Amino acid sequence: MTGHHHDHHHDHSELSETELRVRALETVLTEKGYVDPAALDLLIETYETKVGPRNGARVVARAWADPAYRARLIKDATPAISELGYAGRQGEHIVAVENTPRLHNMVVCTLCSCYPWPVLGLPPVWYKSAPYRSKAVKDPRGVLRDFGFELPEGTEIRVWDSTAEIRYLVLPMRPSGTEGWSEERLADLVTRDSMIGTGLPKQPHEVA
Amino acid sequence: MDGAHDMGGVAWSGPVRPEPNEPVFHAEWERRAFAITLAMAMPGGWNIDMSRFAREDRPPAEYLSKSYYQIWLAGLERLMLERGLIAPDEIEAGKPLHPAKPVAKRLTSDGVAAMLHRGGPTERLATRPALFAAGDRVRAKMIHPPTHTRLPHYVRGHSGVIERVLGCHVFPDSNATGAGENPQWLYTVTFAGRELWGEASDPGLKVSVDAWEPYLEPA
Numbered sequence: 001m002t003g004h005h006h007d008h009h010h011d012h013s014e015l016s017e018t019e020l021r022v023r024a025l026e027t028v029l030t031e032k033g034y035v036d037p038a039a040l041d042l043l044i045e046t047y048e049t050k051v052g053p054r055n056g057a058r059v060v061a062r063a064w065a066d067p068a069y070r071a072r073l074i075k076d077a078t079p080a081i082s083e084l085g086y087a088g089r090q091g092e093h094i095v096a097v098e099n100t101p102r103l104h105n106m107v108v109c110t111l112c113s114c115y116p117w118p119v120l121g122l123p124p125v126w127y128k129s130a131p132y133r134s135k136a137v138k139d140p141r142g143v144l145r146d147f148g149f150e151l152p153e154g155t156e157i158r159v160w161d162s163t164a165e166i167r168y169l170v171l172p173m174r175p176s177g178t179e180g181w182s183e184e185r186l187a188d189l190v191t192r193d194s195m196i197g198t199g200l201p202k203q204p205h206e207v208a
Numbered sequence: 209m210d211g212a213h214d215m216g217g218v219a220w221s222g223p224v225r226p227e228p229n230e231p232v233f234h235a236e237w238e239r240r241a242f243a244i245t246l247a248m249a250m251p252g253g254w255n256i257d258m259s260r261f262a263r264e265d266r267p268p269a270e271y272l273s274k275s276y277y278q279i280w281l282a283g284l285e286r287l288m289l290e291r292g293l294i295a296p297d298e299i300e301a302g303k304p305l306h307p308a309k310p311v312a313k314r315l316t317s318d319g320v321a322a323m324l325h326r327g328g329p330t331e332r333l334a335t336r337p338a339l340f341a342a343g344d345r346v347r348a349k350m351i352h353p354p355t356h357t358r359l360p361h362y363v364r365g366h367s368g369v370i371e372r373v374l375g376c377h378v379f380p381d382s383n384a385t386g387a388g389e390n391p392q393w394l395y396t397v398t399f400a401g402r403e404l405w406g407e408a409s410d411p412g413l414k415v416s417v418d419a420w421e422p423y424l425e426p427a
Contacts, residue, residue: 018278022237024302025285026244028294032308034251038317040243046324047242048232089327093374110216110360112260113276122242124230128276131224133215137362137415138405146224156412161216163358164394164418165330166374193226 052121055086056169057190059119060201061183063096064174074098077169081119091118091167097160098171099197104155105170106143106197108136109162116167120192127196137161147198170197177204209261209354212268216362217405238277245284251311254287256328257384261356262286332391334376339421340395344370347427348397348419356384359423363415367427368399371416379420392420 029035059081063070073080077096081087094116097105109115110133115123126132135143140157144150151157160168172194178186188207193199215221233239249259263283264271274282288294291309298305315323340346347367348359358380374394382390401413 018281019235019237020302021299022240022244022281024299025281025294026240027302028298028304029244029248031304032294034293034308034311034314035244035247036314036316039247039315039320040240042317042320043243043246043324044233044239046320048239052232087327088325089323092327092329093331095372110362111213111358112263122232124227125234125276126224126226129221129224130215130218130272131221134218134221135224136216138217138409140413141410143224147226154412156414157410159413159415161360161415161417163360164374164377164380164420165328166394166396166418198224198226 047117047122051086051117053119053190053192053195054187055084055121056116056119056192056195057187058084058183059086059096059169060171060190060195061186063171064178064186065181065183070171073171081169086118088118090114091116093166094119094169095160095166096169096171097158099173101173102154102156103158104151104197105158105160105168106136106140107160107162107168107170108133110134110137111161111163114162114165114167116169119169120195124192143198147193149200170195172201175201175203209265209356210352210361211264211266212271213264214361216360241277241281241284245280247315248284248288248293250323251314252287252291252293253312254291255383257356257378257380258287258386259283260380261384264356330378331375332378332389334391334393338373338393338395340370340373340393340424340426342370342373345427346370346395346397346424348417349423349425351423353381355381357381357423359419360417362404363397363399363417363419366399366403368397368403368416370395371398372396374418377420379422381420381422392422394418394420395424397424 030037063073073096077094081094099105113123113128137159140159141151162168175189189201191199194201263279293309295306345367348363350365376391377394378389379392382388396416397419398414398416401409
């Protein structure tokens, strides 16, 4: 499916057919009184501008800066995350898993696209694609190579397949050279992919 | 059901292709399809497991050739057609041709924040003790239900260890068919990579799934 996504922009007729169908559907549903277009606009705006990986970055930065918060996050992530105001749909039951020098965590949903919306927003296309969903559980080192990095030999890899309503957030390792940094500065180092386990946080020299 | 959606370990895919600076949506119709899908669950009255089944229950060639939001759209259309909320001729015509079906409630803009905040928690009060405890060895049953299930094929028949007891949760296999929530104990079960993929697998790999008690037997 989405493995083919990149080819779709070559196929204008198919796209416009879908476009027309969605437009027709929205008109029917609106005129029948089932949906309110203003509510649709607000849903889109929420996930385009308010709910995204910056939320998760704040959670990670706090865990790096505050050992007591980190302990609460690892023990029971849902209330710890809600302390920062992030909660709800597709994040009703969150578990945080911590990377260490010996253990790397990676999150996937092989059956569909389960993803912790309140902290990461909506999932990227690759996360929902056939290549990621098939490869992550069998060859996670190969996945990391697709993302351009090699995990040190001997590091254990733990893959979490989100098959139920539990959502997983990876707590990446804090980069060295960031002692004394504020939470705001630390959050700038936290990438979306580092919270899925397909990337690492930025290094201090990569941020201004 | 066995279907193309159950992708873990399937060999036919190429490399993962990250997209730098990826937008949240790639087209206006994706925005609308996403929002309509979220909004229609309220008047439609279906649950998330029914939605997932409506998306995955289609021939592999169709599932694999549709983009992600095209699958959402196809699933949504099926749920609405099944319940008589719309008719096929209305989608073709792009306007209502039949009277609207009375619906109990609909999502208005002042209800969006509350709906998203509320979400859909699935944990329920337990009515009996859990059969398994952390550290127990279990085997994922070899099952192939024709209806919705969340036990991925690649762990079936394999043995692993209960890592966490996650509480009692709505059982998708029941909830998807309209047979009720039928809450069951849920566990994180961890499998060695070599148990799943053989001796050539990375010795440092462990894979876990979250599995409901009816999926498991003592090993």
